[in-house]
Structures are given as structure tokens and as C-alpha cells.
Amino acid sequence: MKEIVFQSRSLVRRFGAFTAVDDMNVELKKGDIFALVGQNGAGKTTLLKMICGLTPPTSGSMELFGYSGTKELGRARRRIGSIIETPGFYPYLSACQNLEYYRIQRGIGKKNCVEEALHFVGLDTVGNKKFKSFSLGMKQRLGLALAILNDPDFLVLDEPINGLDPVGIREFREILLKLNHEKETTILVSSHILGELSQIATRYGFISGGRLVECLTAEELEMKCRVTLKLEVDNSAKAAAVLTDRFSMKQIEILDETTLLLSEGLDRPEFVVKALVESGILVSQAYRTGANLENYFIDLIGGKQIA
Amino acid sequence: MLKQMRADLYKVFHRPFFYLLLAGMAVLAFFVNFSLSKVSSTNSVYDSWMIVLLYFLSWPVLLMPILIDLVSAEDYKEHTLKNTISYGMNRTKLYCSQIAVSTILGVLVGIVALGTYCGSSLIFLKIDPSFTTAFTADFFSRVGVSCIGYAAAIPIAAFFAMILQKNSLFVFAFYAVIFLPQLLLKLVHLSNLSKYLLMPQFSMLAAGTNRQMLDSSLVFIITAIFFIILGAVFFRKKDIC
Known part of the structure; x- marks a missing residue:
């Protein structure tokens, strides 16, 4: 120690x-x-x-x-x-x-x-x-x-x-x-x-x-600041399986039944959404999340100005 | 503490202003005797040395803020104290060592000024019968006791330099504390308490008895101890920036 x-x-x-x-x-x-x-x-x-x-x-x-x-x-x-x-x-x-x-x-x-x-x-x-x-x-x-x-x-x-x-x-x-x-x-x-x-x-x-x-x-x-693609779907487990199968994605995090985070495929989100829709999965939202240190800090202190 | 004193002496001995101060004091002492040699009524060594006792004995007190400025006051001004404190230096030792270094510098300035004064008086002025061995011994004993008084003024200046930090303010406060209490005591009709103050000691020393010299020494020592303790207590709790 x-x-x-x-x-x-x-x-x-x-x-x-x-x-x-x-x-x-x-x-x-x-x-x-x-x-x-x-x-x-x-x-x-x-x-x-x-x-x-x-x-x-x-x-x-x-x-x-x-x-x-x-x-x-x-x-x-x-x-x-x-x-x-x-x-x-x-x-x-x-x-x-x-x-x-x-x-x-x-x-x-x-x-x-x-x-x-x-x-x-x-x-x-x-x-x-x-x-x-x-x-x-x-x-x-x-x-x-x-x-x-x-x-x-x-x-x-x-x-x-x-x-x-x-x-x-x-x-x-x-x-x-x-x-x-x-x-x-x-x-x-x-x-x-x-x-x-x-x-x-x-x-x-x-x-x-x-x-x-x-x-x-x-x-x-x-980890907290990493940029991810957040997807809101009707079945997150099924969506994860589809993405693993179609794109060989490994960095998929299932947050709950309808939400998942992707650390890959961030450059082409339209292909991700298209693949899910073609597999019969409803995609209600897809957006990038994550912040740099500065934004993370501002969020943490409630938006007060930094020194 | 000795390392701190060595470092402070290194700093002062690399400061041109210190040598200017020494030169200034020597020139002033030299000039006084040179001027006296041009005045027929006071052109003996005895007269010259008596002038010191009667008029100049308290003057060195006024120089004490300069010594404090050389050693510690600039630490507050230049924000260098944080370098010392953050290294874990004991604050009481630091405070006392700076007073000790100021005293050492005072002794050096005193030796140069008094040495030049006595030396130039012997060069420019005539030695008359009044200038005896007994007079010389008496002169140096009175000047010696006065030196304790000058040393006692150093902790007073150090205290105000530490409390007020700004140069002009600390010098003003020092002079106020040195000169005003006597006036204040007069105002409240307590003049008899003046004998316990610092400045009146010097006029008493000029012609006082041996007993008076002992009393003055005691006043000087008590004043010094009081301000050293007061300063050290405040310094221990002081925010350093």
C-alpha cells in the first residue's frame, strides 16, 4: 500500500x-x-x-x-x-x-x-x-x-x-x-x-x-467525460444484440430496458439507426453525450462561472 | 535559527543600500566633527563627545525602522516570508532571529558611525585637559547603555512592521509609539510615569548617575522583552500571504 x-x-x-x-x-x-x-x-x-x-x-x-x-x-x-x-x-x-x-x-x-x-x-x-x-x-x-x-x-x-x-x-x-x-x-x-x-x-x-x-x-x-451515442429504443437488449451482430460492436452499455450507450460508431450514427430500424426496433432518440473537463466541472458546480 | 540568521546576513550584505547606509552614517559623523572644527567655541574633542551625549544620544533610535526594513519588513512587502514558513520554519525562532540580525546590523552601523565620529574628532579637534581617561570611560559607558535602548527599539519596529506591513504606516506607527506616550502622559497629568518610557531615558542618560544608568537599562530590557513576546505571539497566528 x-x-x-x-x-x-x-x-x-x-x-x-x-x-x-x-x-x-x-x-x-x-x-x-x-x-x-x-x-x-x-x-x-x-x-x-x-x-x-x-x-x-x-x-x-x-x-x-x-x-x-x-x-x-x-x-x-x-x-x-x-x-x-x-x-x-x-x-x-x-x-x-x-x-x-x-x-x-x-x-x-x-x-x-x-x-x-x-x-x-x-x-x-x-x-x-x-x-x-x-x-x-x-x-x-x-x-x-x-x-x-x-x-x-x-x-x-x-x-x-x-x-x-x-x-x-x-x-x-x-x-x-x-x-x-x-x-x-x-x-x-x-x-x-x-x-x-x-x-x-x-x-x-x-x-x-x-x-x-x-x-x-x-x-x-x-469515463464520465467520454463521448457516447445514447440511444432510446423500445428494447435495449435486442438493439444491443443487433448492433453486435451487424457491426461487431463490443462497447455497448445497456443502461435500462430502453436506453443504451455506444462508445463506437459515433462517426456514422445514421447507419446505426438505419440498422436498428431495419431490424424492427423503434428508435425514439439518438444523440451524442459526454463532456470535456471544463463542461463537466461547470455541470458539477451548477453552471457557475469558472475562474 | 542560526541558519536563518546566516541567510539574512547574506541577503543584507548583498544589498547595496546597506553599504550606502554605512557610508552615509560615516560621512555624517565625519561632517559633524569637520563642522565643529570650524567653530571656535566648540572645537575640542571633549566638546564634540559632549554633543553626542547631550544631543545625539537618542537619534539612532530613529534609524531602527531602516534596520527592520533591511531584514524583515521587506519580507512582508515582497511576499518572501511564505517561502520560509512553508518550509516548516518555527515562527517564533524566525521572528527572534530577524530581531537578532537587525541588532547585529545595528551594532555594525554603530561601530562604523561611532568609530568614524570618535576618529574624526581626534583628527579635526584639539585635545583639551577636560578630555580625560575618566571622561572617556564615562562617555563609553553612557553610549553603551544607550545601545541597549537602541536594541530595545528594534523589537518595537519589528512589531509594527509585522502588524502593519506597509512601510510608511509601520514607520509612522513606530515614531508615534516612541514619541506620543510622553505627550499623552503630560496631557493626563501623569508625567511622573514618563520615567518608565523609552525616549526619556536617553536625556536622563546624558547626565544621570550610575543608578540612573541601571534604571534605564532595566526600562530598555523590559521594553525589549515586552515587544519581543508581543510580536512573537502575534506572528505565530498571522496569516502569511
Whole structure:
């Protein structure tokens, strides 16, 4: 059984009368790439800030690498790398000097870890450039360089691809996948670029109004989002038999006595309907169903606008 | 805590503004003695050092927000604190280490400023009979006790930098807390309580007895401890963004 990296139980964070995170129960296992999906103000950043110790929970508990309690959590956080909101660095120091500051602070003995981290994120040629002259994309990359400086087991990334150009986004994705595949780094990432999340995530958590409304694996989400041809007929079992016989279809799902879903033959629905009618089956409706991640999320939260 | 202090010193020593501050203090000290050498009534080393005790003893307190800005205030401004806290750094240790680093920087600035002041006075001004070994020892003991006062001002500045975060506001609040209580006590006819405040200690130190120096030290230490504890308590619960 895989190690549980993070676990929260009934985690709540209130700011006065406003509840930012409500009764949050999440579990992340080693090697997960967990995508946190939610609109603005849904509580994503607050949850990530609680994990990183930047804001204390109002109630509930959490465990990091099996540790709980203030002191133990503090120690466990040394195995975390994070980017929370925009990366913050000292503007008058260069990229190298900024990372060197954190290398000294964290007591990392390996002196070349700074060069390695900069190389990893593609900033090795601008290491001596001052942070204040960095573009937003370069700042994000430096943020990631800091996050991986201590060779973390768990990466917490809040909207990490904001400000990156398409090439940067692809590189960023490749870096995350490389870390996940080579070092089995667990990644918790929030983003509103849902298409991007869908390319890396192994699990999804949909959050709305501070609550985790659904938690799915990538396979489960794929199943829910897959495009199918939905048929409403007078006899679904007979219709399935006809389609298997005529088109050698294997991916037929009978939902009830009158409804079935086809994952094949989507490109030529007219032939499917014709074959059924010719076999004496009444077809009352035939239509495509399914959604992409974005539509699925919008349906889930009841049509509210995405961040 | 030592790693945090080392890192903060690394940061400040790579900041050009710190060297400008040192140079500025040295030039100012140098300029005062150079000016005094042009005034016939106060052109002795004794006069120069007495001017420090009588007029300049409380001035360094005003510089403390700059030291705090160099070390911790900019962490709030540049949002760099989250990098430290999210690594699991103990908040109390972090807060105390930043105060310690500001104090170390204060000592460095003090050594440069006082060293330049004393050195330039010996170069530009004449040594008269009043400038005795006893006077020198007394001068340095009073300045030494004042240094405890400057160190006590650091936690006050650190507290307001942490609470208010915005530079202009925290400096304003610091000066308000340093200067206004004396006036307020006067308004409510409780002037006798002023002897427990920070700023009046410096004027008392200029000519006070050894007993007074001891009392002032005690006021400085209590003030420092009070603001360190208050700041650490608030910092432990603070939302970091």
C-alpha cells in the first residue's frame, strides 16, 4: 500500500463569518498528481496555504507523511516544495543569490543544488540577472526552482502556470511529469487551465464554496467525460444484440430496458439507426453525450462561472 | 535559527543600500566633527563627545525602522516570508532571529558611525585637559547603555512592521509609539510615569548617575522583552500571504 502523503480530516478555515474551507477531507497518496479544480474564491489557495502552514486551520486536523501536531507538521514541511500565489523573491538579488539565500536558510549542504535547480527550470543562462528584471514567466520558473531546491517529496503548486507562454506551459508540464515519474514526487496542483490539468493529473478534486464536491481518479473522470451515442429504443437488449451482430460492436452499455450507450460508431450514427430500424426496433432518440473537463466541472458546480 | 540568521546576513550584505547606509552614517559623523572644527567655541574633542551625549544620544533610535526594513519588513512587502514558513520554519525562532540580525546590523552601523565620529574628532579637534581617561570611560559607558535602548527599539519596529506591513504606516506607527506616550502622559497629568518610557531615558542618560544608568537599562530590557513576546505571539497566528 502506498504511503499517505497528505490527509485532512474535517478541515475548516473561517475568516470572520466567511468560511473559506469547509469540512475538507482529502487524501493524497505517494505518486499522485492531484488536480484541485475550483472557481475563484472556492477555497483552493486557502487549502494549500493550510497545508504549507501559512494560515492555521480554524478546526479539523491534517497529517503530512503521517505526522500531525504543530511541531511534527513543521518538520514534515521540510519535505514539501511549494509555489503559493505569485512567487516572492528579493528584487535586488539575482536568481542565483535568491536561491543561495534559501540554500543557506535550509541548511542544504550541496552547494551546486542552486545551479542544478536553475538548470532544471531552464534559467541557468540568466542566473546572474536580478529578480526585478524577470518576466512573469521567468518568475514562475524561479518559483519552481525554489520549490524543487530541497528535492521535495511533495510539491504544492497554486496556479503555477499563470503567466507562462505556451512553450513555457509545455516545459512546465514536462518538468512536473519528470519529477513525478523519476522521483515519484507527489504533486498537488491547482489551476484554472483545466485542459492543462487534464494532461497531467492522476486524480481530481472539485471544490466549490469551500467544500470538496467530488473526488475522482483520472480514469473515472475519463469515463464520465467520454463521448457516447445514447440511444432510446423500445428494447435495449435486442438493439444491443443487433448492433453486435451487424457491426461487431463490443462497447455497448445497456443502461435500462430502453436506453443504451455506444462508445463506437459515433462517426456514422445514421447507419446505426438505419440498422436498428431495419431490424424492427423503434428508435425514439439518438444523440451524442459526454463532456470535456471544463463542461463537466461547470455541470458539477451548477453552471457557475469558472475562474 | 542560526541558519536563518546566516541567510539574512547574506541577503543584507548583498544589498547595496546597506553599504550606502554605512557610508552615509560615516560621512555624517565625519561632517559633524569637520563642522565643529570650524567653530571656535566648540572645537575640542571633549566638546564634540559632549554633543553626542547631550544631543545625539537618542537619534539612532530613529534609524531602527531602516534596520527592520533591511531584514524583515521587506519580507512582508515582497511576499518572501511564505517561502520560509512553508518550509516548516518555527515562527517564533524566525521572528527572534530577524530581531537578532537587525541588532547585529545595528551594532555594525554603530561601530562604523561611532568609530568614524570618535576618529574624526581626534583628527579635526584639539585635545583639551577636560578630555580625560575618566571622561572617556564615562562617555563609553553612557553610549553603551544607550545601545541597549537602541536594541530595545528594534523589537518595537519589528512589531509594527509585522502588524502593519506597509512601510510608511509601520514607520509612522513606530515614531508615534516612541514619541506620543510622553505627550499623552503630560496631557493626563501623569508625567511622573514618563520615567518608565523609552525616549526619556536617553536625556536622563546624558547626565544621570550610575543608578540612573541601571534604571534605564532595566526600562530598555523590559521594553525589549515586552515587544519581543508581543510580536512573537502575534506572528505565530498571522496569516502569511
